[in-house]
Amino acid sequence: MLQRLALLPCATAIVMASSLSFAQSPSPSGVKTLNPSGAIKTEGTWSLGRAGDFVFVAGMQGIDPGTNALVQDPEARVRQAFLNIRLIAQSEGASLQDCVRVTVYVSDLHRYAPMVDKAQAELWGKPPYPPRTMIEVRRLFDDDIVEVDSVFYAPAKKRVSLRARR
């Protein structure tokens, strides 16, 4: 991240203005890049999420933000993937209840679908759950067992008013 911040002289000011996210300057169309405090680190050509009315979160694996390594236990790893998503969404004022789309990629549908169900049931707590697609693919990064795509609805107007109340 240091490398990235170095590219943006105004980054320090942004960080001071918001305790929630280390946002880079918005794109020409006003898209923000999300990098909330406590989130996992990125390396390479991708970001954690981007927002503009909707929050688009990168495919999340069960990486522990504390160690930036995959959580060992499969059930805990699946749960961690959703925790990572929740943190990024919350940094934009969106809750799991604002999730409009989940795509779950697993390495073994029979084995991991129940763990996904369990993690979602626990973290969402009750319906409504988001529309979902779950598929078994041939390979994920790190030969991982699960990766989750997600989109949240978080209109800018709403987010502004949420922040004003804090």
Added chain:
Amino acid sequence: MLQRLALLPCATAIVMASSLSFAQSPSPSGVKTLNPSGAIKTEGTWSLGRAGDFVFVAGMQGIDPGTNALVQDPEARVRQAFLNIRLIAQSEGASLQDCVRVTVYVSDLHRYAPMVDKAQAELWGKPPYPPRTMIEVRRLFDDDIVEVDSVFYAPAKKRVSLRARR
């Protein structure tokens, strides 16, 4: 669904206000959960669709809403998946022509891609067709042959005026 409705004392009023969808109360950001009359039933941690300017429809398989079982004939099953999508989209005032994104997951690209083409050609009737991605994955739920993700554009303002005219 009875189980879900039980969680929402206001559900009856919502049902009476709209003959189109048994909507749950919106999320903090105003996301609605879709469960239109005549749609397939959901079990587990997912919903049929959610809306807020865009309608996000869950991955749809060729399930007959009458029996909640997969349609037997492959060609009819592929078509049923799109019919299920259309019903959910229409419950929000969106037509197939308002579809902005389709992702088609199949178990055999050579075998089922032509059936997808045929079903779309018949149901859309003519261009424009939505942007599409079709990939062969290792496994779908129920060892199914096709599952379709979709997103529709249906601005709230437009939907309100459509409803007012009914």
Added chain:
Amino acid sequence: MLQRLALLPCATAIVMASSLSFAQSPSPSGVKTLNPSGAIKTEGTWSLGRAGDFVFVAGMQGIDPGTNALVQDPEARVRQAFLNIRLIAQSEGASLQDCVRVTVYVSDLHRYAPMVDKAQAELWGKPPYPPRTMIEVRRLFDDDIVEVDSVFYAPAKKRVSLRARR
């Protein structure tokens, strides 16, 4: 495309009004269908992209718009897929910096992920990069090596003002 235009008597007028895209008439909800000059040709039940605040681009392969055939060299082919995306996005006034979501489907994660990274690094130039998911699937059309899904944020109001300045 001639076949498509024949369905729309007003197409000529639209083409004359915009040198950027051969747009078909918008859907009931105002969704435009994108077919910018210089883009690859479509055959079958899909379009290159559709727009309404967001630009949804079809899964792009490394097809050379000049020949409508796949680029031979793997690295150049991966790069071409992103060039095709960029052209479609730019036709709506969106830059790569306005990309909010990328899903990369590859036939071999170990072999092609580095090429995807390299192409993105070169074409984006610097962070922020879009949120991304990359997965290895069993098969792509034409037994291809890479296909890329993408979504861009390009609010209509912004696009109008961008065009007014041209």
